Amino acid sequence: MFLANANLEERRKDKKTELKVGDKAPVFEGFNDQNKKWISKKYASKKIYVVYFYPADMTPDCTKQACGYRDALAEMDRKDVEVIGISGDTVENHQHFKREYKLNFTLLSDTDGKIAEAFGVPTDKGGEIERKISGEMIKLKRGRTAKRWTFVIDKQWKIVYKDTAVKAAKDSTKVLEVIKRLTSPSGSLPLAPSS
Numbered sequence: 798m799f800l801a802n803a804n805l806e807e808r809r810k811d812k813k814t815e816l817k818v819g820d821k822a823p824v825f826e827g828f829n830d831q832n833k834k835w836i837s838k839k840y841a842s843k844k845i846y847v848v849y850f851y852p853a854d855m856t857p858d859c860t861k862q863a864c865g866y867r868d869a870l871a872e873m874d875r876k877d878v879e880v881i882g883i884s885g886d887t888v889e890n891h892q893h894f895k896r897e898y899k900l901n902f903t904l905l906s907d908t909d910g911k912i913a914e915a916f917g918v919p920t921d922k923g924g925e926i927e928r929k930i931s932g933e934m935i936k937l938k939r940g941r942t943a944k945r946w947t948f949v950i951d952k953q954w955k956i957v958y959k960d961t962a963v964k965a966a967k968d969s970t971k972v973l974e975v976i977k978r979l980t981s982p983s984g985s986l987p988l989a990p991s992s
Contacts, residue, residue, distance in 0.1 A: 815917045818959055822848075822950040823915035827883070827905035830891035835881075835905055845878045845979065846950040847972055849963075850918045850943040854886045854894035854904075855928045858965035862945070865969035867900050872973060876980045883907050885923055885941035893930050893937070908940030919944045949975050 816822070826836040840846070847866070851859045866873075866880050873880060880902040886894070891904040907913055910920040920941040927936050947968055949958035958975045960968070 816948075816956055816959065818956055820956050822846075822948065822954050822956050825912045825915050827907055827912055828888050829906075830888060830895050830904040832888045835903060840879070841954040842952050845876065845952060845976065847873070847878060847880045847947065847976075848883065848916070848950060849880070849945075849947040849968065849972075850883050850907075850913055850916070851945050851965075852942045853884060853924070853926065853937075853939055854890045855897070855926065855930075855937055858945075859884070860898060862963075862965040862968050863894070863900055864898055865966060866902060867898065869969040869973050870901050873976060876976050878976055879903070881905060883912055884943055885910060885913075885920065885939040887938065887940075890937045890939065893928075893935060897930055907943070910941035910943070913941065913943045916946070916948065918946045947972060949979070951979065 824837050826834055829835045849862070849866070851862055853859055863882060866882070870880060882902065883905045885908050886906060887908060888906045891906060894900065895904060905912065908923070913920045920943045923939045923941050925936055925938040927934055929935075944961070945963040945965060947958070947960045947963050948956055949972060951957045957979060958972070960971070
C-alpha cells in the first residue's frame with residue numbers, strides 16, 4: 798500500500814511539472830559560466846529566451862548543438878533573443894567547454910537538477926568523462942544528466958515552443974525558424990516542433 802501511494806505521488810509530481818506550450822515558464826536561477834548567479838526574474842520580459850537542456854559538456858552531440866547556437870547567435874541577437882544552455886555540469890566544466898569551442902552565450906550549471914525539474918525535463922544520475930583540453934587531460938564531472946529538451950520563452954515569460962525530441966545538430970536551425978515566426982508581423986507560431 799505504501800509503495801503504491803509513493804508511486805501515485807511520484808506520478809502526480811511528474812504531471813505537476815509537465816509544462817506545455819502556453820504555460821508560464823518557471824522562475825529559476827543558477828550559476829553561470831562566470832560563476833555568477835543568473836536569476837530569470839531579472840531578465841523576464843526583456844528578451845525572448847531559448848532555454849535548452851543538454852546531457853553533458855564536451856560530448857559529440859552536445860558540442861554540435863552548442864556550436865549550432867554559437868553560429869546562429871548573431872542572427873538571434875538581431876531578433877532580441879538570448880540563448881541559455883543548461884546541463885548538470887559544473888561551472889568549471891562550462892568554462893572549459895566555452896573556451897574550447899568559443900561559445901558566445903550563457904551556460905548555467907544545474908548539478909542538482911533543480912532547473913531541469915522545474916521545466917519537467919527528466920534527469921538521470923551524473924557521470925564523468927575525460928577530455929583533452931589545451932593539451933591536458935581533464936576529468937569533467939556532472940551531478941545530473943538531463944535529457945535534451947528545448948524551450949522558447951517569449952517576453953511575457955510564456956512557453957511558445959517546446960521540443961522533447963531534439964536532434965542536436967538541427968536544434969538551432971529549428972529554433973531560428975520559430976524565432977522568425979514569433980518576431981514576424983503576424984507573430985504566428987507552431988504549437989509543436991516542426992519536423
